[in-house]
Amino acid sequence: MSKAKILVCLDTDPQPSVFDGVVAVDAGVDQLFRHGGVTPEVVRNLVYGAIFTRGIEDLQSTAVFVGGSNVTAGEAVMAEVQDAFFGPMRTSVMLDSNGANTTAAATVLAARRHVSLRGLQATVLAATGSVGKRVVRLLAEEGASVRVCSRKLEAAEQTCKEVKAVVADAHLQPLETSNPQAMPAALEGTQVLVASGPPAVELASAELRAECSSLEVALDLNAVPPLGLGGVEVQDHAVQRDGHLCYGALGVGGTKMKIHKAAVARLFDGNDQVLDALEIYALGKELEG
Amino acid sequence: MSKAKILVCLDTDPQPSVFDGVVAVDAGVDQLFRHGGVTPEVVRNLVYGAIFTRGIEDLQSTAVFVGGSNVTAGEAVMAEVQDAFFGPMRTSVMLDSNGANTTAAATVLAARRHVSLRGLQATVLAATGSVGKRVVRLLAEEGASVRVCSRKLEAAEQTCKEVKAVVADAHLQPLETSNPQAMPAALEGTQVLVASGPPAVELASAELRAECSSLEVALDLNAVPPLGLGGVEVQDHAVQRDGHLCYGALGVGGTKMKIHKAAVARLFDGNDQVLDALEIYALGKELEG
């Protein structure tokens, strides 16, 4: 008989995420070990508890999930988790701090339903946040040319550098878009536009978006009005507006949830899964069929 | 297939209540998300995790329970929980900090088994605490006239004011009972006497109680000797003493537990239950048949 599925949730926020917990339960996890306020220092001992308690053949029934609102903190915890593994003494592990990996995957997958990403021109606004960086990376992996936009050129350049470090042949262009005058150049000829900005900040007006005749898909990940792309509605799911298809945050969210749930379930298929940006995107592709 | 029942326990104490946890398990909850040290500031994000993870048709399988030893702190958390809901995006929620709602309900229901509360004279000693206030309110809702007793007249007056704000036609009389000389007036002609004082403090002597010829039911909610009402035993359950029926804290406790368990179960009958003082009392009435 197979062992109960245990998910060790290492959350960097003081209160562990209810969101991640509910998704885990709905993904079939039997027992959640929810830890809040996790720092890299405490990780090793917790991971040892996960890998030294069951026989190697049963380690696939234990897994680790790294979450919390701070993606950088999550990445540090994720690194420690993997560092504690050795040889076959390991469990599967997934990182989805701030929902960044599942959201980025759902965003790029939504675009991919309508256009071929290879060689296409994409623009990512507010591209230097945790979700934006991952969207840039996944678009680059798919062969798109990406304009990496930020209020600060240095931040945009830094994101380009980070993505090129992992996607050698990425076609990236850093752009400062701190004032509206810069927007036409950012949007000119672009086919996919992603706004991954903070809540309640409009990054591109409805007029700018409507005037961009090359645009085929516009995706906005901000769920709190005013939204990031003027004229897009939060629940838009491939809604035709001004000659292109629009997605709002909730429109992308359904796919995100499916990917999140499938990724947690996938953890228990073996004890060697490492689900980070690329793996979660790949899994999302499988789900799209 | 229905989803696993998840109860998100928001406890204002540093260590979440084991008591509330065991009752929830025995009420049929599948997964407990137990949070300690909860303050109003962290509530919104936790509630969003509860309402944004399952489809609306499945939201009745997620619920929120607010607990902890400090009722005022619990009320602040409860207010934040409800403020985070919007439209159909909500779950059922129950407040039972310090067991105040279930204890008050069980107390008034015990009295109600033996006397008709409408028009009756009741006296609540130590009426200004979290349980006492609720007992006063429930008695007032049932149409009893209530003497609201406290060591401090201002506190008694404040409680009367609070209860009148929610029970417009309440018949309440604030009384200072800081010294034994004040007790005869507090007890004169009363039919139901409730002592909801702190542990190990006698509020009325056995003599005073015995001499109150009008008394029909005496209920004491203090389980730590000396009890609040002299001569009453902690396990008394409708025990005849001095011409009236007596209930001790454990005698009321059995009903309290049944109400608590039934209330948690009720949370999962829909996603719109708000179980606070009145609703929990109404549920207790149903259980009495």
Next chain:
Amino acid sequence: MSKAKILVCLDTDPQPSVFDGVVAVDAGVDQLFRHGGVTPEVVRNLVYGAIFTRGIEDLQSTAVFVGGSNVTAGEAVMAEVQDAFFGPMRTSVMLDSNGANTTAAATVLAARRHVSLRGLQATVLAATGSVGKRVVRLLAEEGASVRVCSRKLEAAEQTCKEVKAVVADAHLQPLETSNPQAMPAALEGTQVLVASGPPAVELASAELRAECSSLEVALDLNAVPPLGLGGVEVQDHAVQRDGHLCYGALGVGGTKMKIHKAAVARLFDGNDQVLDALEIYALGKELEG
């Protein structure tokens, strides 16, 4: 129908042990209430939650486990847990902070498979730690003469005093073994050698061990190289080396895990089990058949 098995885990570390949690799940516990940062002050209220929620006939389905890396802190919590019980209002409880009780039991049981402990000469290196003390105690209970070795004579004497307080007829000899010159006397004529030192500290060289012709079983509880006994391998399980049988930390660990799991399961056989050093050792003996 029997109630869900609830284990209240009181852990003195800030993050509750994943190790203890996984073992509990595999021992058949249905619901884990995992508490971190537990101090004696908060214990009573948590224990009251465990004993006041279910009828006496159902109290065997609730149990308490005390864990954490600090055994002294765990013992203080264990004492508070037992102090909160009264009469039949109690649950079963187990102490295994730092795995000390289960590790000590597994160690002595491993030796006992090969030699008769009564009257035998044993040597425990680093005997003054939480595991070492318990190994000394169990060996003394079985009638072995034990050399209690430490870098500091005072610490060794203190351990002897503590063990004699609970095993009146114990044959113990405190020894300072802070330099290699002291080792031959510590090992002379010994039949069972236990090294319960800290990670990555060699306590006896391979030469010393090999030259000890009286030795029948050598057990090393340090899993991090360099191991405590030179030439012993961490996974050794009754491996013949230099004329005696060797056990490494992982070789002892399998038995430890079995004892730990069986002890947690045993908690639910009644509501009156108190599983500390001796009881856990006795349970280990049962498992050996």
